[in-house]
Amino acid sequence: MRRQVRRLKELRAADAEESAQLEADVEALVGALHQATMANSRLRQQLAGRHRPVRTPPTQAPLGK
Template sequence: MTPAPDERDRIRAAGHRILTGCPERSNGALTIVALAVESDVPRNALTQHHTDLKNQFYEQIRTRGDAPDSEKRLRKQIAKLKELRASDAAEVQQLKADVEALVGALHLAQLENQQLRGLSRPGTIRMLPTPVPPPQQRE
């Protein structure tokens, strides 16, 4: 399919409208999708046929000191993932400390168990007599 003769002009005009904050058809987002909607061309026309215009659009966004919406979303996601990674690392450190404490407690319990077993000698344990119930409770 060959592009329409005025397609490049429509893309340039749409990019200008988006960058000046006066979109007519799109939501004005700084994305290729918005540029395609604004210029009334398929998105793949920008990603396959008019890559120079797509790159020019992104370059104009960057020279304004702005970033494309997709880049902003990715930066937010990266920041969130870094926070999650840091909290996970702190949790791992806490779990390692807990494991060390539990191993120490288990070791201490094993030593106490060995000591207690060493105290009991065969023949020294006596059974206490069981109490005999009073006569009124016998049947």
């Protein structure tokens, strides 16, 4: 029975460690997602605010020259 209790305590400690690591990973992923979302939003705003360049039609050389 003592072996079983010790084993269960070890498993519980390992689970707590894994849970803490998962929480840290989730925080990092949420931060990265937020950063990517904000960068995407800024890029979309830049594209929306950009005016299309004015294009001049190609000109032909005068005939006879």
